[in-house]
Amino acid sequence: MEKPSRALQTLNVVAAILxxxxxxxxxxxxxxxLVMGQVQRIFxxxxxxxxxxxxxxxxxxxxxxxxxxxxxxxxxRVGSASVEVGLLFSISAGVAGAIWARPIWNTWWTWDPRxxxxxxxxxxxxxxxxxxxxxxxxxxxxxxxxxYGIVGFISVPxxxxxxxxxxxxxxxxxxxxxxxxxxxxxxxxPMLVTFLFSLFAFTVLYFCFLFxxxxxxxxxERVEQLKAELAAA
Amino acid sequence: MIQTRSLxxxxxxxxxxxxxxLEVAPGECLALVGPNGAGKTTLLRILATLTKPxxxxxxxxxxxxxxxxxxxxRRLGVVAHHTLLYSDLTADENLQxxxxxxxxxxxxxxxxxxxxxxxxxxxxxxxxRTFSRGMQQRLAxxxxxxxxxxxxMFDEPYTGLDPQAADMLDQVxxxxxxxxxxxxxxxxxxxxxxxxxxxxxILARGIIVFSAACRGLDPRGFGETYAAAVxxxxxxxxxxxxxxxxxxxxx
Amino acid sequence: xxxxxxxxxAQPRATALPMASASxxxxxxxxxxGAVLWKDLSAELRSKELxxxxxxxxxxxxxxxxxxxxxxxxxxxxxxxxxxxxTTAFTGTLGLNRSxxxxxxxxxxxxxxxxxxxxxxxxxxxxxxxxxxxxTIQVIMLPVFTVLFDVNMVQPMLLLVVVLGAVGYSAxxxxxxxxxxxxxxxxxxxxxxxxxxxxxxxxxxxxxTGGVLTAAAWDQIYPWxxxxxxxxxIFVAMAFMVFDFVVEE
Numbered sequence: 001m002e003k004p005s006r007a008l009q010t011l012n013v014v015a016a017i018l019x020x021x022x023x024x025x026x027x028x029x030x031x032x033x034l035v036m037g038q039v040q041r042i043f044x045x046x047x048x049x050x051x052x053x054x055x056x057x058x059x060x061x062x063x064x065x066x067x068x069x070x071x072x073x074x075x076x077r078v079g080s081a082s083v084e085v086g087l088l089f090s091i092s093a094g095v096a097g098a099i100w101a102r103p104i105w106n107t108w109w110t111w112d113p114r115x116x117x118x119x120x121x122x123x124x125x126x127x128x129x130x131x132x133x134x135x136x137x138x139x140x141x142x143x144x145x146x147x148y149g150i151v152g153f154i155s156v157p158x159x160x161x162x163x164x165x166x167x168x169x170x171x172x173x174x175x176x177x178x179x180x181x182x183x184x185x186x187x188x189x190p191m192l193v194t195f196l197f198s199l200f201a202f203t204v205l206y207f208c209f210l211f212x213x214x215x216x217x218x219x220x221e222r223v224e225q226l227k228a229e230l231a232a233a
Numbered sequence: 234m235i236q237t238r239s240l241x242x243x244x245x246x247x248x249x250x251x252x253x254x255l256e257v258a259p260g261e262c263l264a265l266v267g268p269n270g271a272g273k274t275t276l277l278r279i280l281a282t283l284t285k286p287x288x289x290x291x292x293x294x295x296x297x298x299x300x301x302x303x304x305x306x307r308r309l310g311v312v313a314h315h316t317l318l319y320s321d322l323t324a325d326e327n328l329q330x331x332x333x334x335x336x337x338x339x340x341x342x343x344x345x346x347x348x349x350x351x352x353x354x355x356x357x358x359x360x361x362r363t364f365s366r367g368m369q370q371r372l373a374x375x376x377x378x379x380x381x382x383x384x385x386m387f388d389e390p391y392t393g394l395d396p397q398a399a400d401m402l403d404q405v406x407x408x409x410x411x412x413x414x415x416x417x418x419x420x421x422x423x424x425x426x427x428x429x430x431x432x433x434x435i436l437a438r439g440i441i442v443f444s445a446a447c448r449g450l451d452p453r454g455f456g457e458t459y460a461a462a463v464x465x466x467x468x469x470x471x472x473x474x475x476x477x478x479x480x481x482x483x484x
Numbered sequence: 485x486x487x488x489x490x491x492x493x494a495q496p497r498a499t500a501l502p503m504a505s506a507s508x509x510x511x512x513x514x515x516x517x518g519a520v521l522w523k524d525l526s527a528e529l530r531s532k533e534l535x536x537x538x539x540x541x542x543x544x545x546x547x548x549x550x551x552x553x554x555x556x557x558x559x560x561x562x563x564x565x566x567x568x569x570x571t572t573a574f575t576g577t578l579g580l581n582r583s584x585x586x587x588x589x590x591x592x593x594x595x596x597x598x599x600x601x602x603x604x605x606x607x608x609x610x611x612x613x614x615x616x617x618x619x620t621i622q623v624i625m626l627p628v629f630t631v632l633f634d635v636n637m638v639q640p641m642l643l644l645v646v647v648l649g650a651v652g653y654s655a656x657x658x659x660x661x662x663x664x665x666x667x668x669x670x671x672x673x674x675x676x677x678x679x680x681x682x683x684x685x686x687x688x689x690x691x692x693t694g695g696v697l698t699a700a701a702w703d704q705i706y707p708w709x710x711x712x713x714x715x716x717x718i719f720v721a722m723a724f725m726v727f728d729f730v731v732e733e
Contacts, residue, residue: 068729123680130676134667138245143729144663148677154722155681158715162684165707228246283597284733306600315591321527333519334599336512
């Protein structure tokens with residue numbers, strides 16, 4: 001079995017180091033928040049995961065467009081890998097958010113716009129994967145996945161707008177707060193540093209997972225090829 | 234006219250056509266025969282602009298594919314595996330529909346004429362679901378002829394026809410060829426192929442293993458020739474390399 | 485064995501529209517869309533297969549909702565709005581699925597693809613057909629709602645909401661149905677693909693319908709109509725651009 005390339009091995013190590021550093025910053029450097037207490041620390045992981053979820057979806061759409069224009073299967077593999085990684089981060093973001101919400105809002109879940117839209121985005125991810133599973137022909141699978149990725153991506157902002165015109169209780173950390181927002185807090189400078197560093201570390205982790213997944217795809221294809229040759233002999 | 238050079242088509246990792254060289258001169262009729270799974274339908278679909286080739290050159294009616302697919306479609310008439318007819322509409326309505334799709338104006342008389350040509354004029358206003366298989370096949374040919382195409386393609390048109398219907402189809406095919414149309418026909422029926430066509434080619438395992446003019450061939454002996462040609466590519470070679478020249482029969 | 489037939493008499497030829505000018509191409513495009521639409525409508529008028537199935541299904545769904553939800557005096561209008569659009573969503577997927585599955589199973593999709601016309605014309609023809617089927621069911625349902633739920637649903641403003649919503653739903657639905665029809669478990673694949681993406685239509689349509697039924701102020705209803713319109717335009721345009729990739733092999 002071919003070993004991962006030098007570059008990938010380096011990326012793995014770098015990602016691990018950054019994540020450890022981020023965890024260190026979150027727990028030891030960032031100060032404890034006045035109102036929410038220790039549980040607020042989960043905010044760093046929660047938002048970073050959510051951000052990666054969006055990034056992954058964006059990468060999938062771009063890969064889809066590139067596939068449709070060039071016909072290169074590489075882009076299809078990128079799109080598919082990105083959805084899987086993105087789904088992973090989205091679910092973590094959801095779980096982290098629930099853990100944070102329980103002590104603060106006294107509920108595990110709420111149907112506010114951001115959360116609802118995010119859930120719908122995750123459902124589109126899942127639908128994407130199910131569509132791929134249901135089609136055998138590789139070329140058609142790639143084309144259809146690309147098309148659905150684009151359709152899904154465009155629908156998300158509109159979905160957000162439509163749900164937003166209802167009440168919101170999601171904390172608005174950055175940006176204008178709506179009248180009903182609860183659970184807000186202002187960020188001090190060490191918090192900001194920790195936050196930005198977490199974002200960065202998670203992004204690197206995303207790429208680390210993505211490239212590892214791509215490598216796995218290549219190996220899977222190689223196995224398929226070998227199977228086809230064996231079956232024919 | 235139809236022309237392919239080194240035509241390849243793979244579905245993912247599975248090669249179906251592995252370097253097909255084919256040539257049908259203007260006005261000629263080529264019969265393409267071969268075992269199931271040889272790639273005949275895939276080849277026809279590529280020539281009919283329904284699928285794109287993975288590699289190689291394709292020209293139909295003098296135009297390159299897939300680049301000029303739109304233009305080629307106007308000059309192409311296809312009788313496919315499925316009848317492409319709508320069973321809840323009448324024969325006339327089906328032809329009206331396709332007349333619109335092919336941008337024909339004043340199609341009324343033309344519709345009557347093609348129906349007469351295939352012997353279905355009397356059933357013009359009957360629902361297609363009331364037609365027998367043979368009649369549906371004839372209507373499918375009428376549909377293919379409606380826009381007066383330069384090139385005609387038939388994918389196993391004799392499947393499911395009784396001998397009488399098959400004979401009638403023969404006559405329709407011969408009449409359809411008039412007017413200098415180029416014709417390509419795939420079939421399992423070797424005898425009819427030799428009787429109808431100008432040239433015959435055998436496709437096996439994704440390559441052409443035999444190609445000759447029908448005039449010089451003995452219909453009775455052709456069965457053996459066919460079996461030998463198909464057997465010559467028996468061993469499946471997954472790398473897609475062609476079998477060595479001495480093992481294929483060429484005229 | 486075929487014999488030499490007598491030379492065929494001179495065949496009348498139908499003239500094909502020359503495709504040189506842009507206006508001729510446009511006219512052909514329009515005629516093709518019309519032809520596909522007319523074909524679907526005619527076939528359906530004869531067999532009535534689709535409409536009857538959709539209608540019965542819609543009535544059954546309404547019946548189930550009637551027993552599942554309590555409709556007391558207050559809030560009845562909003563609940564009725566919700567039921568209307570949920571029923572539309574489910575019935576719509578039924579229609580969308582069958583409309584495209586028929587083409588694929590009978591192999592007549594190839595017939596459409598062989599025609600020398602832009603692929604998007606096939607999309608528009610199909611989408612318009614689906615739109616008309618969904619609208620027909622909804623128009624029949626409105627008086628049924630009025631009678632069963634004691635809510636006046638026969639209002640002109642409501643028709644506007646219904647049309648805007650149905651357009652959005654059919655536009656996206658036809659596109660996604662042409663994806664779903666090629667996959668395994670196609671019947672369940674369409675709702676899975678469609679519902680997350682069509683959500684803005686359902687949300688906006690329900691709100692707008694509720695607003696109309698409760699006689700809310702115009703500036704409460706207007707934003708939802710606006711959103712529906714935006715959605716319709718965006719997704720029709722997107723389907724137009726992307727449909728080629730769906731049907732071309």
